[in-house]
Amino acid sequence: MCGIVGGVTNNDITALLLEGLNCLEYRGYDSSGLIVLSKNNSFDRVRSVGKVKNLEDSLKAREQKISGNIGIAHTRWATHGEPTINNAHPHISMNSVSLVHNGIIENYIELKNNQITQGYEFTSETDTEVIAHAIDFAMKSCNTLISSVQLAIKSFSGSYGLGIISSKYPDQIIATRKGSPLVIGIGNNGNYIASDQMALFSITKEFIFLEEGDVAEIKIDKITIYDLNGNLVDRPIKTSKLKKGQIGLGNYSHYMQKEIFEQPQAIRDTLESRITNNSVLISSFGHKAKENFIKIKQVQIIACGTSYHAGLIAKYWLEDIAKISCNVEVASEYRYRRPIILNGTLFITLSQSGETADTIEALKAAKIINSDICSLCITNSAESSLTRISDLTFLTHAGPEIGVASTKAFTTQLVSLALLVCSIGKLKKTISKKQEKGIVDGLKRLPGLVNEALLQEAQIKKLANRLKDTNSALFLGRGTMHAIAMEGALKLKEVSYIHAEAYPAGELKHGPIALIDKNMPVIAIAPNDELLEKLKSNLQEVKSRGSQMIVFEDENSKIQEMQAMEVIPVTSNLGPITAPIIFTIPLQLLSYHVALFKGTDVDKPRNLAKSVTVE
Template identity: 80%
Template sequence: MCGIVGGVTDQNITPLLLEGLNRLEYRGYDSSGLIVLSKQNSFERARSVGKVSNLEMNLKSRSKEINGKIGIAHTRWATHGEPSSLNAHPHISKNTVSVVHNGIIENYLELKNIQIKQGYEFKSETDTEVIAHSIDSEMQLGSSLVESVQKAVKSFEGSYGIGVISSKYPDQIIAARKGSPLLIGISENGNYIASDQMALLSKTNKFIFLEEGDIAEVKLDKVTIYDLDGKLVNRPVQKSKLKAGQVDKGNFNHFMQKEIFEQPQAIRDTLESRITNDSVISSSFGHKADEIFRSIDQIQIAACGTSYNAGLVAKYWIEDIAKIPCHVEIASEYRYRRPILLDNTLFVTLSQSGETADTLEALKAAKKINNTLKSLCISNSAESSLTRLSDLTFLTHAGPEIGVASTKAFTTQLVSLALLMCSIGKLKGYISRRQESEIVNGLKKLPGLINEALLQETQIKQLAKSFTNKNSALFLGRGTMYAIAMEGALKLKEISYIHAEAYPAGELKHGPIALIDKNMPVIAIAPNDELLEKLKSNLQEVKSRGSKMLVFEDENSKVQSMDSMKVIPITSNLGRISAPIIFTIPLQLLSYHVALSREADVDKPRNLAKSVTVE
């Protein structure tokens, strides 16, 4: 959730730290800070509450410039302790050790009590301070900086990605990770650390991805990596395909808007090299995919947030078309109960970042329950914890997604799940060649259909103004559209702060209809499917209660417009797979423009982070 960036270089490090923080701000923030070692090997630190721009103003207001060639920086999303400058990272122990930290130290109270008895003074409410004091304590006993980190981390329970510098070791940064991503950037004028490669793209496209338990000693011209047992290990240097321009807004006002309009290309990229001659290439899920898919009898999907909604859509497809039992659960709940996992189950995790803590832990828990389990990760990140832990991996090729509210990651997940459903169905003998060809041809049409749906932006922008002063909204759908209604409600609440709920339209009379009056706008999704007539009856029930309604329909659904009801045709002749993906687009546009009308921060909504790497 938080962001880390640091470096040892032959230039002033401060500009890079600020640039990296700005690029990492999308991950979540409520404060930020940086610290560098001066020429006199003393710490120079700046911290500010709020956006990184506040930190930049802080630095400009100082009479003396913060300047040095080694430093670390951090954007914080509060877990322990309220957002404040005292709780902002980096933290310092006795002017000797400074630390930035992502994750949670679960036993910090126990460690804190011990350290208070040792004479350490705590200046914040965070769990991170115990890390700095633990490392300093080991150094007091004569250990080197890297040895002190190696010893200190053994006392930590929980998760961490940390960057450490010391005034006694002015030529190095120590990086360590457990349960929180961390990487090293390699360049000609220095070496760097970051929690996300996007922070360093202006300096390098060569990265080492640290593995679980790794501790790295990063110097100007050398990187040494140890595993958790202290043994020297080699980790490959990989070349990133990302480019710095990919994380700019271009001609768009916000990253979210840009990413909504990038969906046609993101879907083309996801389909590329995965389909041929009207057939899905099942080996694109991994070289053992055919063998694994033929052997499975059921599918278990675990995911969080938007990814969970994608899983719910896939459940309809997989059971209806591929004829395989499919269960979908919220990962944060799954990991804490005692589920029954039958043999021949494919455990599917969905995560844009591949680092979602609850989803990662759900997979680990499932492997303990049934060690014969086969697993598949669908992710937008090639070098992530989930991809490394899974037997099979499918990358969505959505490209960088900066806006906190997921858009193109969601639709490319749906495309990936459709390909999965098709691969399993044909290998199990439940999907014929003709059906497969129809599905593939439908997927090929998606980019064009999405472009058509995007043409409705001007009309949706006008309709969004009617939501400006609303406090609640209700979304309705049936079948797969119920999951899409859930996604629409999630988007609206995420970025406009309007309370929104989604219900299956058939559940109206079981309680939700009591909420409907002239102040409760209702958004409905009306595809031309077997449930259309029932949905139309549900809409009449809503209309008779005085609600103002907005209906997104297939042109062939022909929902009759009434007073206080606006019907917007999106496209026509959508199938079971294409319909949920296409109807997602107007809901994304609606939430975006409602948020703008309410003057909300679209890309960085309050209290939220892009990648939830802590529980």
């Protein structure tokens, strides 16, 4: 969500702060700002509403250039208070403390009222300003900046990732996290902080990932870290394997487009070293996966957004193929109810970033309810919060996903879940060697099949032009294709701002059919499966009411074209595992091209964030 970057260095920090903010734009934000300590140890701050470009313009417009060796910067996604300059970070208290903050302080009203009685004045509507005042107040009784921060954070309820500087301690940054990710970058000319290592790739590939509750004192030549209990700790230095080309646009116009076309390779990378001799390696899910999987009696999947749709598809696979009961729930609802979690539950969390706040909290809650569950996270981020609190981890190898609308992260999650189904099924002896070989063969074919589906782009672009002026759209599917229809509707909403809904095709007569007329386009997915004939009947019902229709079909489905109906053959001979993945591709392309025709910000849709790290 919000983005943090900062550093203490031998050089002027301003250009690096701006570069870092530009790298973090994909996370979603509505204002930005930066602050540096000048040579006379006074704060020099600039903030703006809108894109980072507006901040850069504000800096250029200043008569006196901002310059300093220590500074912090932030992109804000509004929670408390509207997107205004006064609410933008960094915030300052008494000209002694300045900070940037990701997260939410839940007890800020109580803290604010108390601070007003202490004589503090507030210049914003944010929850963040109470943090700055709390640290300034703590400095009155502490003799170091880090001890002041350690004292202040004891009064906070909620989540935070903080970068803090002080005019009284001009040689250091304090970084601390609780529920919001923060990394330290180790450079040749100084040390740095960021909410995402991507912000620092131009200067370092060496990172320390702060653990929950850590407080770090960062100086130009020294890093000192204390844990939640105030104990001095060493955190390992990790070297990032990402390459510059992986995070650039290359020859593509948008990251969403690039990531759609990266899916064949992302799938290959996710399958690599996970299959041998037509068999899935159970150890891919961790060295203790086999002993845990053999004991499971049911599966619980928790996720949000696109990952939730992946979970819904996995439910079909797990119950139909592996013959094991599976429940799927939205993390933000699950964490606030009191579920019954039976012994023998495999608790699966799905998250592209591994930092989705609701998913993390749902897992923590589940562990309190039943400490004997085995937890597995499927994520695209090796050093995420979810990987640290899960018993088992399976990494998708999608590579960096910058576009807010998830594409390759979704398809690689499905590939990962298919491998999981095989692993559980063969351990439970519900999948034969012949069945496993069939699934593995299908997975191996996937990169080629995705490439074939991508060849439909020109035809899909023409269809997108017809949809650009519509206000609403209806997506239909049956079985696993209902979840794919949900994903297609979500993508269209996210990037084009067209209202879209998805329904099981069999539910048409239970209400949605009332919406259908010539102004309501219907997009249907027609694989060649046991529900095909029933789907064809549903399509006839839609067509008889005058709808403009688009049908993506398996070539063998042989949907009969009618007036105002466009049928696009996607591929042929798909099985229950490969079909949902392949039919996702044309829906991604459709959403992308509709958004282009409408002129929306494809990679950074309004009001959205890539990683939802606050509730």
